[in-house]
Amino acid sequence: MPIKVLLVDDEPLVRAGLRAVLEAQPDIEVVGEAADGAAVVPLVRSLRPDVVAMDVRMPLLDGIEATRAVLRSVDAPPKIVVVTTFENDEYVYDALRAGADGFLLKRARPAEIVHAIRLVAEGETLLFPAAVRALAAEYGSAPARAALERAALTDREADVLRLMARGMSNAEIAAELIVGAETVKSHVSAVLAKLGARDRTQAVIAAYESGFVSPG
Template sequence: MPITVLLVDDEPLVRAGLRAVLEAQPDIEVTGEAADGAAVIPLVRQLRPDVVAMDVRMPLLDGIEATRAVLRTVDDPPKILVITTFENDEYVYEALRAGADGFLLKRARPAEIVHAVRLVAEGDSLLFPAAVRSLAAEYGSRAARAAMERAALTEREAAVLRLMARGLSNAEIATQLVVGTETVKTHVSAVLSKLGARDRTQAVIAAYESGFVAPA
């Protein structure tokens, strides 16, 4: 079965470009388009896409609120890949905190766009750690540090979280730690559970905000 994608962007040229790139792949199918976040929930319920590629800044309902709405109201929600022009945009950080699974720059090369969709569809979050680090200190808090301390991660879980924070996928983490991918998945699940995180993106954000992973 192909990976199904819903494109959400208020610029028709951007949607056309993404559609051309994605539909050139045999394993990806664009099933719908929307020009604003306000149209996302009805389309998600109708089309049941695997991934929503969503612009962050839109005139009626932006990508942050659209992400929150999808995750709050849709059963078994799709993965959300937010799209932005600037990687250090605070909107991006807020979208990730809201539950988006990763983000992609509009200037990304076609191969990077395809890779991003596949990676997010598989459940590995896509992050640009440099951009996240640049904003992390601003959002750091005592509450985040206390939550990280309460999590009491094991040494191996801590190592996995640090590699997640570098943007590595499960397979890449397995290579780094010389263990099997299923073992990594077990550690990732334990990290998410202990941190109370919905997904690995939120776990990585917690790592930065708590100071567990220091901004470079």
Template sequence: MAISVLLVDDEPLVRAGLRAVLEAQSDIVVVGEAADGAAVVPLVRGLRPDVVAMDVRMPLLDGIEATRAVLASVERPPKILVVTTFENDEYVYAALRAGAAGFLLKRARPAEIVHAVRLVAEGDSLLFPAAVRALAAEYGSGEARAAMVRAALTEREGEVLRLMARGMSNAEMAERLIVGTETVKSHVSAVLAKLGVRDRTQAVIAAYESGFVAPG
């Protein structure tokens, strides 16, 4: 079954470029477009996309608020992939904290764009570890430290969280740990539950903000 994508960007050329790249793939279909975040919730409800490629900075409603609105008001919401010009951007960090599954740079190559959509559609996160470290250091609230202490992760769960923070997918972690992908998914679920976070992205942010994963 094809991955359905909604494109949200106030630049028509950006939307046209993303559409051309994605629709060249047999397993991806663009089901709609929007020029502002204010139109996202009704479109998501009507089109039921698997992934929303969301610009961060838009005139009426930015990608951060649009992400929050989708996740708060849509049952079984799609994965939000933030599309941005600058990786070291407080807007990007705020979008990730709001629940975006990851972010993609507008200068990314076509193959990287396609990979990003497939990755988040499968439930993985798309993070650039160096950028997230920098963003956590600059914009992080530091509220995650106590939560990390309370979580009391097992040794294997801690190892899985560290690998997530390095940007590894479930398949890559399974190969690294020499276990099955279902085992990795179970460990990931346990980490999310113990940290009290919605998804992998927020778990990684908590890991960096708390100091559980150190820069470098």
């Protein structure tokens, strides 16, 4: 089955460009488009996309609120990739905290766009550039540190979280730790459960905000 993608951006040229790039791939299908975040929830319910490529800044309902709306009101919500012009935009970080699974720059090369869509569809996280890591560190707080301490990660789970924060996939983590992919998958699931994180992106944000991982 192809990866079904919904495009949400108030610029028709951006949507057309993304559609052309994605539909050139045999395993990706663009199932719909929207010009504002206000249309996202009904479209997600009717089209059931696997991934939503969502502009972060739109006139009526921005990508942050649209992300919250989807996660709050849709059963088995799709993965959400925020599409943005600037990688160090605080809106991007707010969208990630709201539950987006990663972000994509509008100037990204076609191969990078395709790779990002496939990556999040498979449940992996997108590597955050240093600027966004620094933003995460700015949000650091005592409650975040206390929450991570309460999680009581094992040494191996802590190792896995550090590697997740570097943007490594399960396969890459397995190679780094010299363990099986299924073992890594189990550790990732344990980390998410202990942190109360919806997905890998939320776990990585928790790691940075708590100071468990430094932005350097």
